[in-house]
Amino acid sequence: MTATAADLDRTVDDVARRATAASTPLAQAAPAVRADALRRAAAALGDHADELVALAQAETGLAETRLRGELTRTRVQLRLFAQVVTEGSYLDVRLDEADPDFVLGPRPDLRRTLWPVGPVLNFAASNFPFAFSVAGGDTAAALAVGCPVIVKAHPGHPRLSERVAGLVGAALVEAGLPEGTLQLVAAQDAGVALLDHPAVRAAAFTGSQRVGQLLAARAAARPTPIPFFGELGSVNPVLVTEAALRERADTLLAGYVASVSGSAGQLCTKPGFLLVPEGTAYDAAVVAAAADVPEHRLLNPAIADGYERRVAQALGADGVRVVHAGTLRRDDDEQGWVTPTVAAVSLDDLRAAGPTLLDEVFGPFSVIVEYPAGTDLADVVAELFPGNLTVTLHLGAHEADADRAALVARLGGHAGRVLLGGWPTGVAVTPAMQHGGPWPATTTDGTSVGTAAVGRFLRGVTYQDAPQELLPPPLRDDNPWDVPRTVSPRGASQQW
Template sequence: MTATAAPELDRTVDDVARRATEAFAGLSHVDPGVRADALRRAAAVLGDHADELVATAQAETGLAEARLRGELKRTQVQLRLFARVVADGAYLDVRLDEADPDFVLGPRPDLRRTLWPVGPVLNFAASNFPFAFSVAGGDTAAALAAGCPVIVKAHPGHPRLSERVAELVAGALVEAGLPSATLQLVRSQDAGTALVEHPAVRAAAFTGSQRVGQLLAARAAARPDPIPFFGELGSVNPVLVSQGALRERADELLGGYVASVSGSAGQLCTKPGFLLVPQGAEYDDVVAAAAAQVPEHRLLNPSITDGYERRVAQVLGVDGVRVVHRGGLRRDDDGQGWATPTFVAVPLDLLRDAGPALLDEVFGPFSVIVEYPDGTDLAGVVGELFPGNLTLTLHLGAGENAGPAELVHALAEHAGRVLLGGWPTGVAVTPAMQHGGPWPATTTDGTSVGTAAIGRFLRGVAFQDAPQELLPPPLRDDNPWGVPRTVAPRGESLEW
């Protein structure tokens, strides 16, 4: 950024921040029914323009039409799901303590607590989910549901789609009665970085690379008033397979593994980057045959292709790595790449010795099969080599459930979601979903999928001995919003 460009950038960023602050003043007090209706309208307008939006997304990302239509549907479902959360009101976690002069620890004042929106939220859109983790994706939906205006930093991988979605959704929100500037879009990286440090922004969400995420998280933490930074930075999602599971269903299991690695050209945050199998297991023929049937798929953009090509070469350059199936990478004159999947195998000791050269994520259709000796402490391996993941998966054979409870509990120390069977790709948008995990998967303990995601953009506020007319609606005696509330009655401590 040049010195002459800075004033213009500052004015632009300040104007965006000012408008978000003004929107927050109104949005945080909007009746939940109005906010819920706005989210439903946003979902509807996306559906009304589905053909246009999917075509634009295809052209910009290279993702398949079926995948994009499914992702657009998921985005609509997320918005509608949060509309239900807002209308229900339980997310406010309202707690009322009646004034109690006889409280066991001394006189208790009238205390009323609720969750309050944090303020304007900055959302960095992801490249690999142009709908579900972009302008109108889960982070935006959760923040809007909480009552926070959102400023989206558009991803350069799908700029035309970002602008069109922002136009449609922002218009729907205003038509539903929300303040103007409830949703805004900025395009440049400089603007996004400046907004992380802007005093008007009260929280930020990011989905992307570990390098960029760490830089932004450091800026958020170094502010005079540090803000929460919810970053999803990458995950290798190991899958552990027992001897019994392979013996019972090797073809089905290995076929599912190849499909999970190859879907959307491996450009999914929950792709299984490692498959741990017993030493001596036979898997080459099944994996190679399944991988050979996978058609080439375009990678998202030239930058993603560069990174994929570089990491694959790095892994293949490690002495002792054995190629199970060598996929291809074709590039055009614009730098776009089309890939088919590659699978390699290594013994566990080599994985330990090679360190980051093998352990670091390969973003694309690539995975490493790791052979572990009989008697290996798999919980120890996970803690040593895979300390933080979005997911960990365990495949067991019939009758093996009784033994590995300690292993399952150990896996929960290192992942946000533990799967007993199945495959981690395909994240259900449901109330109980947890899409987050220990560092380095995410910067902060939270989820970016499911209704619990709203909690990232709320903070607790208690009012003590406040007159009724000065309380926010959910804390008043007449409860005009009709939200669920927990009441601690006067005199209850006398029975403790």
């Protein structure tokens, strides 16, 4: 083993040991303590907002307004998870009273709670340097339920990652959480070694389908496999009916271009396809809207390279026509600066092109697909867009009928979120959000946005006939954490 490999092993083992040591005290920390820690973390980010936004701008090229909004979102979601912890229903506590007359013979005292899985490895994303990075949603969800978190920093914003980890880590420890609650590693090989490490019990990832599939396979091939929650590719089709276009074509097409080009199209919910009836006149409105979009910097040179390659592939497919030709300019640092490109294709040519055209293009590129009259849009989604974070349907004012209800029900089988009107970009952080969908949108069912995200980092444990003194707090008779609980009283089974 080389000196470097030995160093890596030492670092990885040390990080893993610290996370393991933090596991039990963190799991047992009272909800009030964990909630206070999350709020302090949010406050620390707020206290250093100017510095952090400036760092993020320099490293990612994202606009200041966008970054300020994202930082606010990140603070809000930390506070939202603090509420989840305090409220306690996420533990899904179930108490079965001992029942000598249970219908299947005497039943012992059974008490079940969900409990943190243990150390979570979080691969940070490039496109949300706050909200899906060191102190982002995955970290907040895991910490909330009591899992130590090891973040593999994204190389696109290393200094920001260090600074956020420093500020948040200190706030957590000040609040009384153990050292080792939040750790950061930078090297790619450290991230991979940690994914293999027995101490790590779950992993979260936001990024490309290619890398996500590699890491998911690796997590599954461990001697002790672990759940891998990867958010991978999504093209977020938007379906428009003839009636919707008749009523509001200009608004729709302007909204489409705005949704495609926001954050330079580097959003997991960017609409990659707009499906409109054959014969729709859209060129003028698209060109007018796209021409107004200023040049934006892509996140890093590698994303610019990928964008350039994928756009060229897509535009090279048979039957593809350019509606608005955007630009890609390289500056002296190899960074890419872009304006949006919109293409068009018939449904048949899209089908014939396959993955060349159907796979996600990360950046401000989108394709308008013309479908023939009488097309069953649910069939199209099932065939060409079977797994997405979102699918959006724009209907006319009088189309909410039984046929459309059947269509919407089928769309729900292919996406985590179904929008009736509006645009999929701009994901609300809130209890009813689902950000995750059938493969390849996510590797495993579960959401990475909203309060339901905590479910990914929990597992059920039942205690049978345990004395009060040996139970975890949420299962004790005196319910010291004051969590909601569902009780199955003795005698109830006689009614089954």
